[in-house]
Amino acid sequence: MNWIAIRMLTGDAQKFYGLLFGIAFSTLLITQQLTVFVNLIERGASGVYNEPTADVWVMDEVSRTTDVNFPMPSTALEDVRGVSGVEWAVPHLRANASVRTSEGDLEGVTVIGVDDATLIGLPAQMTEGSADVLSRPDTVIIDDVGVGNLFEEGQSPIDVRLELNDQRAVIRGVADAIPSFTSQVTLYTKYSQALQYVPGTRNRLSFILASGADGVTPQQLADRIEAETGLRARTREQFARDGVDFIIENTGIPINFGITVVLGFIVGVAIVGLTFSLFIRDNIKQFGALKAIGVRNGKIRGMVATQACMVGLIGYALGLLGTVGFIWGNSGSSFFKGFYIPWQVPLISLVAMVIIITITGWLALRGVMKTEPAAVFR
Amino acid sequence: MSDAQPISATRSGSAAISARNISRDFQTGQDTIRVLHGIDLDVCPGELTYLVGESGSGKTTLISIMCGILWPTEGSVEVFGTDIYGLKDDDLVNFRLQNIGFIFQQYNLIPAIDAASNAAVPLIAQGMDRRKARAKAAEMLDALNIGDQADKLPNQLSGGQQQRVAIARALVHEPRLVVCDEPTAALDAKSGRRVMDLLRDVALAEGRSVIIVTHDNRIFDLADRILVLEDGRITHDGTDVPDDH
Numbered sequence: 001m002n003w004i005a006i007r008m009l010t011g012d013a014q015k016f017y018g019l020l021f022g023i024a025f026s027t028l029l030i031t032q033q034l035t036v037f038v039n040l041i042e043r044g045a046s047g048v049y050n051e052p053t054a055d056v057w058v059m060d061e062v063s064r065t066t067d068v069n070f071p072m073p074s075t076a077l078e079d080v081r082g083v084s085g086v087e088w089a090v091p092h093l094r095a096n097a098s099v100r101t102s103e104g105d106l107e108g109v110t111v112i113g114v115d116d117a118t119l120i121g122l123p124a125q126m127t128e129g130s131a132d133v134l135s136r137p138d139t140v141i142i143d144d145v146g147v148g149n150l151f152e153e154g155q156s157p158i159d160v161r162l163e164l165n166d167q168r169a170v171i172r173g174v175a176d177a178i179p180s181f182t183s184q185v186t187l188y189t190k191y192s193q194a195l196q197y198v199p200g201t202r203n204r205l206s207f208i209l210a211s212g213a214d215g216v217t218p219q220q221l222a223d224r225i226e227a228e229t230g231l232r233a234r235t236r237e238q239f240a241r242d243g244v245d246f247i248i249e250n251t252g253i254p255i256n257f258g259i260t261v262v263l264g265f266i267v268g269v270a271i272v273g274l275t276f277s278l279f280i281r282d283n284i285k286q287f288g289a290l291k292a293i294g295v296r297n298g299k300i301r302g303m304v305a306t307q308a309c310m311v312g313l314i315g316y317a318l319g320l321l322g323t324v325g326f327i328w329g330n331s332g333s334s335f336f337k338g339f340y341i342p343w344q345v346p347l348i349s350l351v352a353m354v355i356i357i358t359i360t361g362w363l364a365l366r367g368v369m370k371t372e373p374a375a376v377f378r
Numbered sequence: 379m380s381d382a383q384p385i386s387a388t389r390s391g392s393a394a395i396s397a398r399n400i401s402r403d404f405q406t407g408q409d410t411i412r413v414l415h416g417i418d419l420d421v422c423p424g425e426l427t428y429l430v431g432e433s434g435s436g437k438t439t440l441i442s443i444m445c446g447i448l449w450p451t452e453g454s455v456e457v458f459g460t461d462i463y464g465l466k467d468d469d470l471v472n473f474r475l476q477n478i479g480f481i482f483q484q485y486n487l488i489p490a491i492d493a494a495s496n497a498a499v500p501l502i503a504q505g506m507d508r509r510k511a512r513a514k515a516a517e518m519l520d521a522l523n524i525g526d527q528a529d530k531l532p533n534q535l536s537g538g539q540q541q542r543v544a545i546a547r548a549l550v551h552e553p554r555l556v557v558c559d560e561p562t563a564a565l566d567a568k569s570g571r572r573v574m575d576l577l578r579d580v581a582l583a584e585g586r587s588v589i590i591v592t593h594d595n596r597i598f599d600l601a602d603r604i605l606v607l608e609d610g611r612i613t614h615d616g617t618d619v620p621d622d623h
Binding site: 003004008009010011283286288289291292293294295296297299372373374376377 | 468472483484490
């Protein structure tokens with residue numbers, strides 16, 4: 001009987017494609033929006049992810065994220081180095097500045113000062129040049145997303161001079177970095193150079209990056225630093241999570257994306273529910289005839305369930321493919337750099353589809369179950 | 379309306395259907411309307427029985443009760459010795475599937491499957507493999523002279539051909555009782571006559587009982603027995619219709 005159910009469904013091409021469209025559109029909307037949402041809020045942790053070596057980030061007790069920080073006195077570095085179990089600790093500066101390009105454009109940038117001696121604080125990969133260029137005076141390394149923001153497509157940023165807070169800066173390398181939440185241009189330079197570029201108050205040290213000796217876990221190290229220095233110390237994972245939480249708590253993004261996801265769900269229920277009800281209504285006489293002939297209610301339920309599952313699975317797959325195509329198609333764009341589809345997102349949209357199919361299938365089935373076999377004689 | 383008195387349409391000997399004291403009420407808002415009034419009726423095997431009467435006389439209600447798709451308010455129905463309304467729901471559905479063939483006025487064929495597959499529906503519902511069921515249904519279509527239309531969809535067939543597919547569907551699982559609702563209503567006189575000749579030839583074979591609800595006086599001459607229903611009561615039982623019909 002399931003074969004008959006499938007033929008009934010596919011035989012009505014308009015409604016069949018309407019159902020597929022409804023499910024696919026709904027899946028696409030939910031999956032795509034959730035994917036963008038997850039990737040966007042994860043950028044709140046990009047500052048942490050871009051620095052691959054530190055186990056623990058140490059900061060003033062009021063600092064919250066890589067971008068929301070309060071500088072510490074430079075003596076804090078020695079305090080941290082004096083904590084037992086600290087293998088190494090280096091200074092890390094993050095501050096905002098303005099650059100004027102040779103074309104005269106003004107752009108807000110983030111300046112990151114990495115340790116002069118070890119260059120700890122730089123991203124792991126370079127797309128152009130090498131980290132060694134930082135040994136040359138007035139050198140900055142730009143992040144690859146920043147290249148897209150500051151320069152025309154195809155224009156090389158290498159050896160381009162910038163006016164960075166009224167001082168000369170020359171781009172001599174491009175780092176492969178995860179963009180920040182605001183996709184602001186990021187310039188990496190040595191810590192000592194960064195102090196020159198970014199005027200500030202007496203205290204200039206944004207963070208101290210530290211790593212533990214063998215046998216000391218990041219959490220143990222963070223606990224010891226907090227206990228012995230009174231500073232705030234977060235493990236890499238904790239600080240990444242802090243960045244994500246900050247965006248969730250302080251922006252309207254979760255609400256906006258949430259609304260779109262809910263709308264996707266409602267549109268799915270509406271389109272699929274309406275089309276499926278019309279389909280069932282058009283076939284109600286055939287279902288009535290089947291009941292009169294002697295097809296049990298259980299088999300009728302199975303037929304409707306087969307029809308619902310078929311449109312659900314195909315529509316879901318199409319919607320998912322659409323999302324993959326969307327992410328893949330935009331992978332060249334700096335905004336979508338590094339975007340991926342977390343496994344939880346297709347699972348959530350699958351659950352949403354199952355709910356849509358269950359609701360609409362149940363509503364449609366009610367009509368069939370209410371039909372008395374005797375109705376075919378009327 | 380005639381002044382005819384209600385009669386008992388029972389027969390002696392073994393009956394295919396034996397209905398006793400059948401009444402049926404319908405609720406319309408606050409009112410209860412009784413559409414059948416204590417009908418006694420036997421239908422014998424091997425007979426082509428017509429149930430005739432004006433619209434609203436209760437024909438459709440009576441035939442629905444006799445074939446197990448509408449519960450009577452009062453009374454009992456035995457079909458081939460089985461008290462069908464004493465069966466559990468699933469058993470009654472299964473009883474219909476095994477023993478009764480249906481021909482509907484509007485055919486109610488499934489538009490998306492071809493003629494042979496439509497005719498095979500009862501066999502598929504019984505659990506037969508789809509290919510075997512379709513092959514058997516194609517043989518039935520052959521017997522009804524539309525074997526060459528087996529691969530066509532219902533909308534590619536004429537009204538008469540669709541009705542033959544419906545007849546094939548009613549007979550393919552070899553039921554002992556065939557119930558037809560206005561089988562010629564949607565057909566022209568020639569096609570209707572042809573379908574009825576065919577139905578009489580094929581359906582009545584092997585001692586099957588055939589009950590036909592009809593208004594169509596063009597086919598009254600083919601009946602073995604004609605029952606007239608008026609206001610929910612049988613008022614005539616004979617081989618022809620009374621003059622006032």
